[in-house]
Amino acid sequence: MNRTKIKGVGHYVPERVVKNTDLEKVMDTSDEWIVERTGIHERRFGARFEESTTMLAKKASEKAIADAGCQPSDIDFIIFATLSPDYFFPGCGVLLQRELGICETEIGALDVRNQCSGFVYGLSVADQFIKTGHYKNILLVGAEMHSMGLDFTTRGRDVSVIFGDGAGAVVLQPADKGDSSEILSSHLHADGRHAEELAFINPGCHGGVHGNKDKQGYSDNEWDSIFVTQKMLDDHLLFPYMNGQFVFKTAVKKFPEVITKALKSAGKSPDELKLVIPHQANLRISQFVQKLLRLRDDQVYSNIQKYGNTTAASIPIALSEAVEQGVVQRGDLVCLAAFGSGFTWGSVLLHW
Numbered sequence: 001m002n003r004t005k006i007k008g009v010g011h012y013v014p015e016r017v018v019k020n021t022d023l024e025k026v027m028d029t030s031d032e033w034i035v036e037r038t039g040i041h042e043r044r045f046g047a048r049f050e051e052s053t054t055m056l057a058k059k060a061s062e063k064a065i066a067d068a069g070c071q072p073s074d075i076d077f078i079i080f081a082t083l084s085p086d087y088f089f090p091g092c093g094v095l096l097q098r099e100l101g102i103c104e105t106e107i108g109a110l111d112v113r114n115q116c117s118g119f120v121y122g123l124s125v126a127d128q129f130i131k132t133g134h135y136k137n138i139l140l141v142g143a144e145m146h147s148m149g150l151d152f153t154t155r156g157r158d159v160s161v162i163f164g165d166g167a168g169a170v171v172l173q174p175a176d177k178g179d180s181s182e183i184l185s186s187h188l189h190a191d192g193r194h195a196e197e198l199a200f201i202n203p204g205c206h207g208g209v210h211g212n213k214d215k216q217g218y219s220d221n222e223w224d225s226i227f228v229t230q231k232m233l234d235d236h237l238l239f240p241y242m243n244g245q246f247v248f249k250t251a252v253k254k255f256p257e258v259i260t261k262a263l264k265s266a267g268k269s270p271d272e273l274k275l276v277i278p279h280q281a282n283l284r285i286s287q288f289v290q291k292l293l294r295l296r297d298d299q300v301y302s303n304i305q306k307y308g309n310t311t312a313a314s315i316p317i318a319l320s321e322a323v324e325q326g327v328v329q330r331g332d333l334v335c336l337a338a339f340g341s342g343f344t345w346g347s348v349l350l351h352w
């Protein structure tokens, strides 16, 4: 069996900075409320009609590929994690392949739809392919362009103040003999009972079978589409929904559980960790997790203050920054952990 290492990493965030005070102008919210509840001061929004999830991913991927010392044509598989794809289908993986100019290689492209845990899930999938020798240069990217689909009115304020745009990418390769960098383990979990507690339900092909039929205004004509209805537009049902307090309560339980599980599997203790990179959901959640695991400030990475929650992109952006800043050196013990919609959650323990 091979061992897998992250050879290259890179990230890209759009230039446009949107401060809390900018949001105050379009909805009933305040800088004070947002900072106190989430820790977020500002986020980045992509350029409308110029950037998209795939375009952000392209820039992050180019950096990761260069950092790995290879060319786009060396990539032999793409894994793309996002909840804000350019198209409902096809997935962003093939669009990224095209943007990177490597369609002639005909390499496979897989889209991962595990929201905030998407990068961690993708890392685990990539790890299996590298370990078994199936692929040698996997590009894994997490990217989001949330700003295109949020409700920037007071009605949507509990959700829309939290999210931001960005992308992060890694290139995974087999570790060389004697290499101190490797993925040690991954731990993936889900609990579908809470699927609708943090969800973007419409448009969709569900037809109300999960119990939300009344609100959608479906026609009795069996040949009419149920994917999107006029009522969905009229009643503003085409935006994400979040049961914030329930998400918070579950997240502060699941993050420590899955980090502890990763450490136990490797026979390590929290004090041996150089860094935990939690999915940047909410600064308060990270602080809770830090306290519960008795970690020092320097052991938990946070950048949500400047980017908000970038969902599948948040861990690779944070990893890329931590490496860039020299916070993490080769061989250091790092735990990546995520929790989000589904609910899905997971962790990856690695020697950077």
Ligand code: COA
Residues within 6 Å of the ligand: 028, 029, 030, 033, 034, 037, 038, 116, 157, 158, 159, 161, 162, 242, 243, 244, 245, 246, 247, 248, 251, 281, 282, 285, 309, 339, 340, 341
């Ligand atoms: N600005 C100002 N007021 C807001 C607001 C905003 N952006 N969003 C909600 N409010 C109001 C509510 O309407 C409510 O008003 P009311 O008391 O008059 O009814 C009040 O603030 C409190 O709302 P509540 O939802 O109870 O706040 P909270 O303390 O739970 O904080 C979250 C809301 C979303 C910040 C918090 O629940 C949270 O962080 N949850 C986890 C979210 C998360 O991590 N999501 C991503 C997971 S991957």
